Amino acid sequence: MRHSSTVKADMGIVIIGNSAAAVGAIEAVRRLDRNIPITVISDELHPVYSRPLISHFLAGELKSEQIFYRPKNFYEKNNVQTLLGRRAVKVDFNKRTVKLENGEKVSYRQLLIATGGTPFIPKIEGLDKTGVYTFTKLDDAKKISSVLEETQRAVVIGGGLIGLKAAEALKKRKIEVTVVELADYILSLTLDETAASILEKALKKEGIHLITSNTVQAILGDAMVKSVRLADGRIVEAQLVIVAIGVIPNVAPFKESALHIEKGIFVNDRMETNLPDVYAAGDVTQAYDRILKSYRTIPIWPNAYQQGKIAGYQMAGNKNYLYEGSFMMNSIEVGHVPTISVGLTNPPAGDGYQVIKKFDRASTVYRKVILKGDVIVGAIFSGQIDRAGILTGLLRDGIEVKGFKKELMKDQFGFVSFPKVLRKEKLLNLK
Ligand SMILES: Cc1cc2nc3c(=O)[nH]c(=O)nc-3n(C[C@H](O)[C@H](O)[C@H](O)COP(=O)(O)OP(=O)(O)OC[C@H]3O[C@@H](n4cnc5c(N)ncnc54)[C@H](O)[C@@H]3O)c2cc1C
16 A cells, blocks of 8 residues: 655654664664654664674574564653654655655654665676575574575675674574685685684684685576586585675665765764755764774674764754764674774785784684884784773774884783873773
């Protein structure tokens, strides 16, 4: 049934999306104002859930209720009207209305775009066959889960964070998995070759097959997937294919508008877009990266929440709370090998960067710190991550490490390694 009515949003705040950024915004608005009407529009039917945990649902380790990010009464308690299972298809920024797929229109006084990311789907022959999935939503995990009885073998296209999480989950469900990665090594956007090789070994030990420097050229079978053909001609049998090449900002409803979009929606330090009363937060944005000193997408959960929170404060009238910029941060554990990477991990050669690293092959403990001048701009920790927080703090605060560079590689590196003045400052901050 099609509607052409306008859904009453009392000209309050309308949020498109119902995930980390939306929750950050709702909680910030309600800290300052109990009364501004808030309406959340989401094309998913579920209440907000922790997207990073869908692999644990697929692995059979957590039930869907266990990955919900807030209690059941979250919306009611925060006085939020929800329009779940409804997709926004267009926004009229002049009339301040959001058009939904079913023809309804929702009017707003202030709009927050928190539509996150959408899977990037490359052109591969046979993508339309039954048995091909993406893996970014709880419903994807549910659909994949429902076909595992008839699945013996799976191919995951993409050896990034999402692909590896999917592969591990499938392996836990006793599926033979092959990950196909175009780059020379897995997690190539966030790790270097050494760290990746540690994780590759751990994956193989878990029984996950890995094919790098290769790609899937075609998905074969009649209506159902039977196998894939790689670029080098090899055939890999599979009844299930997961496309996990990457995620791109979900800007479809705003494409033909005056909104400033490059890779994502451009936002300033107030999470404002170029249009009046229109904010954006989370994976959909292109925002300031304080390490790279440029505007880019930083698609990680804490960043989405933080950006949403700033947008929320701004929309509720507190203009003092500003975004200082973020940086890439990734954490993954493969086969009991925890790995954390932050900031710039593969610096361009000859651009004034200094790299110090330590690799203990026997224990597979790896630490790499990248400096520009006397400031840390990136780091990788593999195998042993207990000092990652302190180093990330130094990076975040842009603290000069001139006096204690050598200490950075020591296993016992900690606040005690800081010069006295800095130690005092840090300890006071910690109070
Ligand atoms: C499998 C997986 C594992 C991950 N693991 C980690 C991790 O370990 N650590 C980490 O920091 N990050 C991780 N991430 C990334 C993290 O989940 C995202 O950074 C975060 O979810 C972004 O939040 P967001 O609010 O910007 O948008 P999203 O979480 O992408 O949510 C956007 C919402 O908007 C809805 N929507 C989009 N368009 C419309 C429309 N037109 N109309 C209505 N609704 C719409 C979407 O359906 C979705 O519900 C992972 C992501 C995935 C997929």
